[in-house]
Amino acid sequence: MSAELRERIKSVIETEPVALFMKGTPQFVMCGNSERALRALRGSGAPVTAVDVLPDPEIRQELSALSGWPTIPQVFIGGELVGGADIVQELAETGQLEQKLNEALGESYRDDAEERVVSVLVPA
Amino acid sequence: MTAELESILREAFPEASEVRVTDRTGGGDHFLVEVTSPRFDGLPLLEQHRLVNEALAAPFASGRIHEMRIKTKGTA
Numbered sequence: 001m002s003a004e005l006r007e008r009i010k011s012v013i014e015t016e017p018v019a020l021f022m023k024g025t026p027q028f029v030m031c032g033n034s035e036r037a038l039r040a041l042r043g044s045g046a047p048v049t050a051v052d053v054l055p056d057p058e059i060r061q062e063l064s065a066l067s068g069w070p071t072i073p074q075v076f077i078g079g080e081l082v083g084g085a086d087i088v089q090e091l092a093e094t095g096q097l098e099q100k101l102n103e104a105l106g107e108s109y110r111d112d113a114e115e116r117v118v119s120v121l122v123p124a
Numbered sequence: 125m126t127a128e129l130e131s132i133l134r135e136a137f138p139e140a141s142e143v144r145v146t147d148r149t150g151g152g153d154h155f156l157v158e159v160t161s162p163r164f165d166g167l168p169l170l171e172q173h174r175l176v177n178e179a180l181a182a183p184f185a186s187g188r189i190h191e192m193r194i195k196t197k198g199t200a
Binding site for chain 1: 169170173174177181184191192193194195
């Protein structure tokens, strides 16, 4: 069960250009820090793929075990951990977030930047 | 709690030029942690925050901290 969950989380991190693990969804954010991270990413025109960690506490455990990062939200760009809300916000304010997105996804990353939500839950 | 976190950080970062913990809401569980240290010079933000997270792993695991904002700076 948790091995499969971990694989699903890993696959989101590795295949999604920008993965945001958050509390809630972009449509219904359940935490101020997730909100800050989302806002920073939106402001930089990032194609955000969001994963809600709230449906199962195991998502959070497996994610932190994989990333070595203790808190939520967690932002990955091009498969690499960028950080939590404080880091992403600071990078956005200094223009470094756009630079990172350019480097990882190419200059045209804004062109079809749409927001989506995926689930990592393993069907019962 | 604020004083406790500050003393843990001072021990973990004895070289820091600034260590400040602020109770953001007055409720004793939302904190802003600020550390300025030469140890951060040249380190990516991710690694800077990682060091702070590691230093505060025990109080964080205790469940008494609901939210921790981190602000780190090098001295260079």
